[in-house]
Amino acid sequence: MAEEPEAGPEMETEEGEEFGSCCTELREAMSGTEFEPLIVVGDDGVLYMSVGLIDIEGEEPGMVDHPVFFCPFCGTELQSREEVRQDGDTVN
Numbered sequence: 001m002a003e004e005p006e007a008g009p010e011m012e013t014e015e016g017e018e019f020g021s022c023c024t025e026l027r028e029a030m031s032g033t034e035f036e037p038l039i040v041v042g043d044d045g046v047l048y049m050s051v052g053l054i055d056i057e058g059e060e061p062g063m064v065d066h067p068v069f070f071c072p073f074c075g076t077e078l079q080s081r082e083e084v085r086q087d088g089d090t091v092n
């Protein structure tokens with residue numbers, strides 16, 4: 001119930017700019033100020049989307065993130081598998 005009309009400065013980084021340029025839906029989903037965005041740009045410059053919560057015994061629930069290859073809203077390719085390549089993971 002914390003609904004404060006915040007007009008604070010948006011945290012926009014130049015690196016993350018490219019991922020919001022395909023459509024306003026994605027831009028708003030990434031830069032939500034009235035909610036906690038589930039689509040975020042990681043430290044490695046890869047766009048991740050939270051797909052769920054995971055319960056780890058003895059630890060706090062954590063978010064499960066997956067790289068987003070295509071924009072879920074407009075279908076634009078945002079990044080290729082090569083760009084997202086994860087070490088150790090077998091990617092078919």
Ligand SMILES: [Zn+2]
Pocket residue numbers: 022023024026071072073074075076
């Ligand atoms: Zn889009």
